[in-house]
Amino acid sequence: MSPYRTRPATVALGAAVLLAASVAAPGAAAADRSTTALTWYDATAETVAAAGAPTQITNSRTWAIGWLAAARATRSVPAGVDRGPFQEAALAAAVHRALVTLVPSRTEQLDATYEKTLDAVPDGPAERRGVAAGEREANLLVAARQGDGLDPGSVNAPYPVRPAAPGVWQPTPPAYAPAAQYGNRLAEPFVLTAGDQFRLGPPPALDSARYAADLAEVRAYGGADSTARSAHQTETATFWLGSSLTLYTEPLRVALSRAQQGPAGQARLVALFHVALVDTQIATSDSKYAYERWRPVTAIRTGALDPDPDWTPLHATPAHPDHPSGHNTYSGAAETVLSALVGPRTAPFDLTSPTAPGVTRTYTTWRQLSEENVEARVLSGIHTRSADEAGLTLGKEVARYVLRHAGRLLAPARDAAASSR
Incomplete structure (x- = not known):
């Protein structure tokens, strides 16, 4: 069987449903909101490149925790607040909190990026609640993944080589x-x-x-x-x-x-x-x-x-x-x-x-x-x-x-x- 077989319809359908709720109409607002994600994508990449772990899977874990926290925090917008500012603040807060916790040596640079992000988000209850949601999800996920065996020492656990x-x-x-x-x-x-x-x-x-x-x-x-x-x-x-x-x-x-x-x-x-x-x-x-x-x-x-x-x-x-x-x-x-x-x-x-x-x-x-x-x-x-x-x-x-x-x-x-x- 070819390794390039077509993805099952269930996966395609699930992906379409998964993204449907978040697809934004084209226009200036959607373009502006994309800036926050790209800013924190670059911040994550720079953090991992500059001070990441020596093991690839540990760095993949850092990406996964920060962005999974962001995905959870942005998924449900509370009633009565504006969606855009809430989600921007939630995304930034989640990735920032995860990165400064997992890679504390980059806190100064991450704090500066975070401040700039929040300066661009309108002040008010949407921003405040977005920040709280992002920080909460990051804290909970970091705690949940403690001791998951993806630290460098565990990744490279000794392996007894069998005789030739x-x-x-x-x-x-x-x-x-x-x-x-x-x-x-x-x-x-x-x-x-x-x-x-x-x-x-x-x-x-x-x-x-x-x-x-x-x-x-x-x-x-x-x-x-x-x-x-x-x-x-x-x-x-x-x-x-x-x-x-x-x-x-x-x-x-x-x-x-x-x-x-x-x-x-x-x-x-x-x-x-x-x-x-x-x-x-x-x-x-x-x-x-x-x-x-x-x-x-x-x-x-x-x-x-x-x-x-x-x-x-x-x-x-x-x-x-x-x-x-x-x-x-x-x-x-x-x-x-x-x-x-x-x-x-x-x-x-x-x-x-x-x-x-x-x-x-x-x-x-x-x-x-x-x-x-x-x-x-x-x-x-x-x-x-x-x-x-x-x-x-x-x-x-x-x-x-x-x-x-x-x-x-x-x-x-x-x-x-x-x-x-």
Whole structure:
């Protein structure tokens, strides 16, 4: 089955219903209200880039908490107050409170942005109640996620490497670093019932034709000295080498800036994207460490199929098992959320990469990003195509599940202090 299968009608319908209440009519008011979401999107990106955690999933968690709090706070507008000022204040207050709590070293910069945001919101009960709602939802969500296992220490919990054997993951050259991200599979998801809810089936058997084809492709196209790989293919591998969180920050911002939605819909888009990506990364590590499949460099150097002890991949192999590709679980989930909530196509947008300075690529669909990710990890010599395609499947399954359960996820917290006067 193609990894690019059409999203189920239930997901499309659910996404349409989910956003219907927040779609704003075109015009100056809608354009003005979008500024608040973009301001705090940029503030979140800058905060994570400047002082974020060393683990990607921890930074995804920061995004998810701040924007999920904002989505909850903006969802229900109290009677008797103006919707626009309330939602602007609620969004800003939620993201600000979450960020200063989770990344306190950036408090000064965040406070300055917050002050400017509120200066632009009309004073009055709508602003006051919006601020109270945003702060309340952020406080409750931060408290609820305490001890969720997504801190850097828990994410990189020690992993006991099994003795070397055919197919079994081993630390890879040149660093032979300890296994990373093992603890992800033990963390608490936002929406999934458990990390193994969508566990993939096993990778191709070592004596299968598919495995032989996978390994031959990586050997030919992913080697450091490959003569089969074209210059454009090398550029593709290098372009998608970096952090998926970093590489998808601009595409999500493009979607946010072009979506015809008010603050509630914009907060919902960012929240669902990052919640889906946290849960996808948890599910990714579950499958990786359930199967412990060795990486191509180990298979090619020490395996039974024409071993070559000197073979070296174009790019250094990350320190965790092959099946599935984490870059592709990320891209599969991202593609699914963006396609469901803003449509599969968009006007052309340019994208750059920190690992390919001077290179700019242009895209018109979210699927193109996924397609390039599949190719890139093979061309880098660090994943088999089977692992890449399995990654797309897993990311899409998790994202669909998150979208189907978005109503429950986005419900504002209810407690004794839930009403603000």
